[in-house]
Amino acid sequence: MKKAFILVFLLLTVFVCFAVEETYTIRFNTVAAPTQP
Known part of the structure; x- marks a missing residue:
């Protein structure tokens, strides 16, 4: 049960x-697109 919880x-x-x-x-x-040439 605990292994399933850890996996999730x-x-x-x-x-x-x-x-x-x-x-x-x-x-x-x-943000970067407008600054690109």
């Missing part, structure tokens, strides 16, 4: 990290 927690952590990385990438591209 790890999957959630990976998913959250991926989502945050995607969000920051989109924001960075949005």
Whole structure:
């Protein structure tokens, strides 16, 4: 039972990290795009 909980927690952590990385990438591209020649 505990192993399943740890597995779900790890999957959630990976998913959250991926989502945050995607969000920051989109924001960075949005901010940097107008400054590009």
